[in-house]
Amino acid sequence: MASNEKQLLHDLSESIVNLDADRLRRSVETAISSGISAYDALMNGVAKGMDAIGKMYENGDCFLPELLAAGDLMKTGLQILEPHLKAEKAEMSGRVIIGTVQGDLHDLGKNIVIAVLRSAGFEVYDLGVDVASDRFVEKVREERGDILAMSSLLTTTCPYMRQVIAALTKTGIRKTAKVVIGGLPVTEDFAREIGADAYGKDAFDGLAKIKAFMKTRRIGIQASEARK
Amino acid sequence: MPFRDFVDLNNSRIETALRLEQPDQVPIQVYTAGDYLSRFIGVKPVEYYRDAKIMLAAQMAFRRRFYGLGCLGPDYSVVIEPSAFGASVIWREMEPPFPKPLLSNLEDVEKLEVPDPYSAGLIPALISTYRYMVEKVGERYVDPLTGALGPFDIAVLLRGTSQFLIDIAMKRDLVHKLLEKTTKFCEEFIKAREAISEVEWTTVYLGDDYPAFLSPNDFREFYIPYARSIFDKYKKKGRLCLWHCDGKFSERTLALIPELGIDGFLWPCPDIDLSVYKKSFGKKMALMGNLHSHLLMRSTPAEVDAAVKDQIKKGAPGGGYVFSLGGEVIHGTPPDNIETMIRAVEKYGKYPVSP
Numbered sequence: 001m002a003s004n005e006k007q008l009l010h011d012l013s014e015s016i017v018n019l020d021a022d023r024l025r026r027s028v029e030t031a032i033s034s035g036i037s038a039y040d041a042l043m044n045g046v047a048k049g050m051d052a053i054g055k056m057y058e059n060g061d062c063f064l065p066e067l068l069a070a071g072d073l074m075k076t077g078l079q080i081l082e083p084h085l086k087a088e089k090a091e092m093s094g095r096v097i098i099g100t101v102q103g104d105l106h107d108l109g110k111n112i113v114i115a116v117l118r119s120a121g122f123e124v125y126d127l128g129v130d131v132a133s134d135r136f137v138e139k140v141r142e143e144r145g146d147i148l149a150m151s152s153l154l155t156t157t158c159p160y161m162r163q164v165i166a167a168l169t170k171t172g173i174r175k176t177a178k179v180v181i182g183g184l185p186v187t188e189d190f191a192r193e194i195g196a197d198a199y200g201k202d203a204f205d206g207l208a209k210i211k212a213f214m215k216t217r218r219i220g221i222q223a224s225e226a227r228k
Numbered sequence: 229m230p231f232r233d234f235v236d237l238n239n240s241r242i243e244t245a246l247r248l249e250q251p252d253q254v255p256i257q258v259y260t261a262g263d264y265l266s267r268f269i270g271v272k273p274v275e276y277y278r279d280a281k282i283m284l285a286a287q288m289a290f291r292r293r294f295y296g297l298g299c300l301g302p303d304y305s306v307v308i309e310p311s312a313f314g315a316s317v318i319w320r321e322m323e324p325p326f327p328k329p330l331l332s333n334l335e336d337v338e339k340l341e342v343p344d345p346y347s348a349g350l351i352p353a354l355i356s357t358y359r360y361m362v363e364k365v366g367e368r369y370v371d372p373l374t375g376a377l378g379p380f381d382i383a384v385l386l387r388g389t390s391q392f393l394i395d396i397a398m399k400r401d402l403v404h405k406l407l408e409k410t411t412k413f414c415e416e417f418i419k420a421r422e423a424i425s426e427v428e429w430t431t432v433y434l435g436d437d438y439p440a441f442l443s444p445n446d447f448r449e450f451y452i453p454y455a456r457s458i459f460d461k462y463k464k465k466g467r468l469c470l471w472h473c474d475g476k477f478s479e480r481t482l483a484l485i486p487e488l489g490i491d492g493f494l495w496p497c498p499d500i501d502l503s504v505y506k507k508s509f510g511k512k513m514a515l516m517g518n519l520h521s522h523l524l525m526r527s528t529p530a531e532v533d534a535a536v537k538d539q540i541k542k543g544a545p546g547g548g549y550v551f552s553l554g555g556e557v558i559h560g561t562p563p564d565n566i567e568t569m570i571r572a573v574e575k576y577g578k579y580p581v582s583p
Contacts, residue, residue, distance in 0.1 A: 019397055019398060060478050060480070062443070063478070065396040065441070065442065065446065066397050066443075068390050069397035069398050105318070105326045107388070107389060108389045108390055154323065155522075155525070155560055156263065156559045157323070184522075185558075
């Protein structure tokens with residue numbers, strides 16, 4: 001890697017770590033105009049910075065405001081890079097459709113998960129809060145989502161997750177999309193009981209499980225391609 | 229023991245514990261709210277929250293069933309203060325009401341006015357519900373309006389949780405401007421509540437969940453000065469200053485809590501073991517907590533009994549301790565488990581209690 005390219009990627013990463021929105025915009029534009037691929041700018045620049053913030057958060061060296069602000073900045077970076085990524089037909093880590101279930105207006109946990117997923121190179125479609133089952137199903141189908149992630153903070157709203165899974169099953173896309181759930185009242189037992197594929201006890205645990213699903217999926221795809 | 233005698237005795241034990249002293253028996257407090265209480269009498273949450281008669285009936289039903297325990301007072305979840313600022317309220321059929329964030333741009337804080345503490349938003353509903361309850365059951369048995377949402381959580385609700393936390397990282401000056409206004413309102417609203425209360429206050433209480441997510445430096449910059457400006461005024465009047473925050477603190481931020489100058493820490497995060505709080509501040513402030521509400525909901529009565537025993541062993545030695553849940557009784561909690569919890573406090577809570 002040329003030293004200029006290395007410096008540009010470093011700038012991208014640093015602009016996230018230092019929560020510097022102006023520097024991020026400048027660095028993304030410079031990187032693209034210098035011929036760095038959008039995929040490289042994302043994975044070896046922006047996402048690397050986000051990953052560093054995620055590790056600092058896990059170690060207690062930074063806190064929720066910084067983690068969420070970095071996630072928000074990364075979203076800005078992604079918006080600039082998106083048309084270039086499409087043009088490059090870049091292959092991301094996977095597609096995740098995420099939302100807080102119907103009846104529930106809490107978004108903090110969901111937003112932490114989004115920040116962590118983006119740092120790992122996932123394409124995340126955030127449906128927001130109070131999301132009805134048909135919206136989840138529609139988006140999974142539309143984006144050909146690999147993962148459906150649902151969050152809930154209330155004991156009264158988490159049973160709705162069962163309804164979403166039933167709707168996914170009914171439409172036949174349950175076979176292709178894994179379901180991961182999380183939130184304060186959610187437990188491993190509850191996840192099993194409603195037929196989810198995994199429970200994430202926090203954002204990092206959720207990420208580990210989603211990564212494991214994607215790894216299995218890739219192995220499966222490779223195996224079936226090899227058979228052809 | 230007759231119902232009212234138990235209530236009075238338990239209340240006087242709570243007062244003793246809040247003064248950091250040791251009563252003869254560990255007192256108990258059971259925090260209840262509309263989400264559970266509405267279902268307890270078989271009505272929808274929205275009916276409870278929108279009708280003072282139903283609200284009182286549900287609270288009284290719980291008290292009758294559980295020895296006079298549980299909250300009795302106006303209960304509007306977290307919507308009163310944001311509504312006073314002009315936030316619209318989303319009334320949902322099966323969930324507590326919730327305010328819609330008001331400030332889509334933080335820059336609009338410049339235009340935000342500190343509301344009138346008697347007439348803005350849903351404050352008149354709170355006042356009339358309080359007066360209705362006092363008329364029906366007597367001022368002695370109605371919670372005397374000492375509790376208020378703190379300045380930080382009001383700001384969080386006006387801006388939206390994630391967005392406000394991002395603001396703390398990115399727009400620090402404007403965050404201070406918002407907190408100055410919410411703090412001013414808090415001070416005036418507490419004054420108004422005290423004026424309306426039919427009972428003389430011995431305590432003042434603020435609830436702020438979200439400061440727990442701040443770094444130690446931000447906690448010192450964005451929380452302590454605002455909370456202290458409220459607490460200090462009441463300390464001067466000899467009131468006990470009580471504080472609730474159930475966010476999960478980092479070890480370093482948790483260590484700063486004594487800087488708030490509070491007398492009692494109520495329902496702290498139940499994911500942190502009670503022994504940690506007791507060791508860190510058991511000699512400086514009273515503790516009220518900390519059985520996990522989810523444990524009460526999901527466990528067998530035998531498990532509840534054992535968990536209560538464990539909490540008492542951790543919290544009670546030396547006094548300054550009120551047994552309670554680490555939050556409110558949540559939907560789905562079996563009444564038998566509540567009964568078991570109350571009886572277990574009676575059984576294991578006789579002083580002296582050793583660790």
